[in-house]
Amino acid sequence: MGIDVGSITTKAVLMNGTAWQGVLRPTGYSPRQAGREAFGELLDKAGLARAEIDYIIATGYGRISLDFANKAMTEITCHARGAHHLVPGVDMVIDIGGQDSKVIFTDKKGNVTDFYMNDKCAAGTGRFLQVMAAAMGVDVSELADLARGREPVQISNMCTVFAESEAISLLAEGVERGRIIAGIHRSVAKRVAAMAEKIGKGELIAFTGGVAKNEGVKECLARELGREVIVVPESQLAGALGAALLAREKLLKARASSR
Amino acid sequence: MRPESMKIFDDLRGQNMVVLESAKQSGRKVVGMYCAYCPQELVLAAGAIPVSLCGTRDEPIADAEKVLPRNLCPLIKSSFGFALTGKCPYFYFSDFVIGETTCDGKKKMFELLGQYKPMHVMHLPQGADRPGALSWWKEELLLLKAKLEEHLGVTISDDDLRAAIKLSNSEQLALKELHELNKTDPAPVSGLDLLTVSFMKDFNVDKSEGIKLIKQLTGEVKEVIRQGGSPFRPGTPRVLLTGCPVGIGSEKVVKLLEESGGSVVCFENCSGYKTLDRPVDEDERRDPLEAVAERSLKIPCSCMTPNEGRLELLGRLIGEYRVDGVVDLTWQACHTYNIEAELVRSYVRDNFDLPYLHLETDYSTSDLQQLKTRVTAFIELLDKRWT
Numbered sequence: 001m002g003i004d005v006g007s008i009t010t011k012a013v014l015m016n017g018t019a020w021q022g023v024l025r026p027t028g029y030s031p032r033q034a035g036r037e038a039f040g041e042l043l044d045k046a047g048l049a050r051a052e053i054d055y056i057i058a059t060g061y062g063r064i065s066l067d068f069a070n071k072a073m074t075e076i077t078c079h080a081r082g083a084h085h086l087v088p089g090v091d092m093v094i095d096i097g098g099q100d101s102k103v104i105f106t107d108k109k110g111n112v113t114d115f116y117m118n119d120k121c122a123a124g125t126g127r128f129l130q131v132m133a134a135a136m137g138v139d140v141s142e143l144a145d146l147a148r149g150r151e152p153v154q155i156s157n158m159c160t161v162f163a164e165s166e167a168i169s170l171l172a173e174g175v176e177r178g179r180i181i182a183g184i185h186r187s188v189a190k191r192v193a194a195m196a197e198k199i200g201k202g203e204l205i206a207f208t209g210g211v212a213k214n215e216g217v218k219e220c221l222a223r224e225l226g227r228e229v230i231v232v233p234e235s236q237l238a239g240a241l242g243a244a245l246l247a248r249e250k251l252l253k254a255r256a257s258s259r
Numbered sequence: 260m261r262p263e264s265m266k267i268f269d270d271l272r273g274q275n276m277v278v279l280e281s282a283k284q285s286g287r288k289v290v291g292m293y294c295a296y297c298p299q300e301l302v303l304a305a306g307a308i309p310v311s312l313c314g315t316r317d318e319p320i321a322d323a324e325k326v327l328p329r330n331l332c333p334l335i336k337s338s339f340g341f342a343l344t345g346k347c348p349y350f351y352f353s354d355f356v357i358g359e360t361t362c363d364g365k366k367k368m369f370e371l372l373g374q375y376k377p378m379h380v381m382h383l384p385q386g387a388d389r390p391g392a393l394s395w396w397k398e399e400l401l402l403l404k405a406k407l408e409e410h411l412g413v414t415i416s417d418d419d420l421r422a423a424i425k426l427s428n429s430e431q432l433a434l435k436e437l438h439e440l441n442k443t444d445p446a447p448v449s450g451l452d453l454l455t456v457s458f459m460k461d462f463n464v465d466k467s468e469g470i471k472l473i474k475q476l477t478g479e480v481k482e483v484i485r486q487g488g489s490p491f492r493p494g495t496p497r498v499l500l501t502g503c504p505v506g507i508g509s510e511k512v513v514k515l516l517e518e519s520g521g522s523v524v525c526f527e528n529c530s531g532y533k534t535l536d537r538p539v540d541e542d543e544r545r546d547p548l549e550a551v552a553e554r555s556l557k558i559p560c561s562c563m564t565p566n567e568g569r570l571e572l573l574g575r576l577i578g579e580y581r582v583d584g585v586v587d588l589t590w591q592a593c594h595t596y597n598i599e600a601e602l603v604r605s606y607v608r609d610n611f612d613l614p615y616l617h618l619e620t621d622y623s624t625s626d627l628q629q630l631k632t633r634v635t636a637f638i639e640l641l642d643k644r645w646t
Contacts, residue, residue: 061628076636100629112640114614117633119626 001042001053002243003035004075005062008098008126009210010034011240012042014053015248021046022237027098031062039068055251057243061099073246075239076104076115082242083206084110086232092202094192094221094229095238096211098126103196108204110242116195123158124191126210129217132184135164136177143181144216152182152220158191182216189220196225207231208238260488262479265452267472271459272507276348278464282308283352288411291353291376293338294361295534295558296383298400298551302357303423303466304415305407311461312356313347314338315506317622327368332593333622334503335364342375349462350376355410357403359383361562362595379406386563387556397552404548420547426466428538433473434460435535440480441524442580444497445489447480450513450523457530458506491522496641498523499576501569501603502588503596504530509622512588512634519635520642525580527573528588534558536572561595569599570606577611583641584614586634591621614640 004011006027012035013022023042027034035058043050058069059078066072075095083093084106093104101124105114122128126140133140153175157163163184170180188211196202205227211217212235222229234241283289288307292299293314302309319340320333326343327336341347350356356378358369369380381399384392404415434457441448456476463469483489498521505513505528513523526532537557540550559568577585585607589597600617607615616637620626 061632074632074636074639076632077639100632112636115633115636115640117629119619119629 004239012038013240078242082238147182150178185216193224264476304419316508501527
């Protein structure tokens with residue numbers, strides 16, 4: 001099993017042979033609690049007992065808080081592996097989660113060859129979109145619809161705090177909400193694209209993490225990078241799936257060597 | 260498995276302070292230095308005690324920021340803060356302080372520091388490859404010599420300088436031999452221990468005693484190798500650390516790399532191998548001052564342009580230490596290393612096809628979690644034992 005405790009959402013994926021299933025729940029204030037609950041929920045869903053789980057890998061920012069996991073691995077390694085499973089042959093993974101964004105390059109077999117991660121601030125992350133959505137008086141899930149087909153307005157600030165006040169002044173000037181949101185999407189995409197181009201250009205690009213659910217950001221990313229960006233419905237689970245795949249690999253390897 | 264002598268190095272700072280104080284009381288002069296370009300040979304030849312001044316800890320930075328801009332590298336802020344608050348005993352005991360015009364931040368900070376101590380700032384050339392560079396630098400050494408003679412009330416003869424060169428060279432050689440033992444796989448000395456030794460030697464009051472101690476440790480490490488010992492398991496990813504200098508108090512990246520399952524086998528930076536690479540030419544027929552100038556000017560620091568020597572050295576070390584990856588550390592707002600990182604990245608990629616990680620951080624713990632994710636992910640990608 002793989003458990004990905006993100007800053008906003010906790011994800012768990014169970015692998016049974018090659019079949020897999022997953023659950024998601026909000027992380028809330030306690031990553032440890034969220035991890036335990038996601039674990040329990042997934043066991044119930046699969047109709048399995050704790051003892052039937054052979055190996056657990058924890059990932060995400062809360063990975064160290066899960067004392068029942070067999071191993072902790074970074075979300076960078078796990079997202080690469082998970083994205084490769086969801087989009088075979090992928091060589092560039094853009095992962096935008098709740099508190100950070102990453103561009104990961106792989107060897108097309110799911111192994112990381114290079115990566116770039118944003119610095120310690122929330123600029124261009126899921127949290128950034130949440131703050132902006134709140135300023136616009138909407139839910140983060142409504143952003144893409146509101147921005148569809150709108151001409152993006154220029155948002156100059158990348159800092160979450162400054163960008164929020166910039167967006168509020170734009171609203172005060174009477175700029176239409178959809179255009180501001182489109183501008184926000186574009187600024188997130190520009191930042192990530194700049195990060196990506198620092199290390200290279202991928203051939204097949206997958207977009208994972210919670211922000212991948214936002215179609216507006218996805219379209220802007222494709223425009224900025226000048227290439228197609230693939231989002232599959234399970235994108236948010238990519239980290240947990242990668243952790244589960246690595247856990248299975250670990251088991252298979254252990255079994256092979258004990259034979 | 261940790262060599263016994265390491266304990267002595269751990270406690271050296273406190274002990275050195277006592278020795279320094281009594282040396283001061285007996286009339287010895289103390290000269291404070293900040294940088295590898297500072298010719299400690301001249302200080303030794305003047306009969307003074309050369310000491311490195313503190314600048315690797317986070318504590319005094321808040322005080323420094325009352326005067327200096329916040330958007331400045333932590334090394335400069337820490338150095339200034341230590342001097343300002345009187346919390347660096349070495350600065351306190353210094354009769355004279357030497358600075359250099361390496362980066363813009365340092366040279367302007369030195370203008371402020373001059374209010375606290377008698378000091379002299381040496382002017383470095385912008386690069387080592389121009390026809391006039393060496394003669395310029397030699398003139399600067401002559402000027403420093405005159406300043407030292409004036410402030411310390413001594414005369415420095417060529418013979419004094421030759422003796423100082425021999426002493427300084429033997430310290431350098433002893434340290435180099437220790438560093439090079441880490442070419443063994445797995446490394447017999449942890450990066451953190453190697454850093455401790457390199458760092459502590461700069462605070463030694465008695466050079467000969469310090470050299471003896473390094474040699475004693477080297478002997479113990481050779482024994483560790485003979486017995487096939489190491490603090491690391493076979494297959495531990497071997498990392499070369501390059502970039503800005505690191506010391507005790509600013510060792511967080513080294514610590515993270517080793518806690519995440521890596522082994523820092525080689526320090527290319529100026530707190531590590533960079534300054535050990537070449538000894539001063541001891542040829543008796545030569546002008547000793549010119550020999551000192553020649554050696555220090557070849558130190559490949561990012562404040563020089565161009566700085567091809569760094570890439571050449573990196574290439575050699577990557578091969579000799581058989582490293583699996585390169586980590587390039589830039590202290591926040593250190594423009595020269597930050598920009599040069601781009602050259603290092605492509606050099607490491609194109610010539611060695613090795614993974615490379617560039618980190619930009621400061622001395623604080625504020626970004627520890629994010630750094631940990633980066634560093635751990637890097638070690639995971641180097642670690643071939645998993646897949």
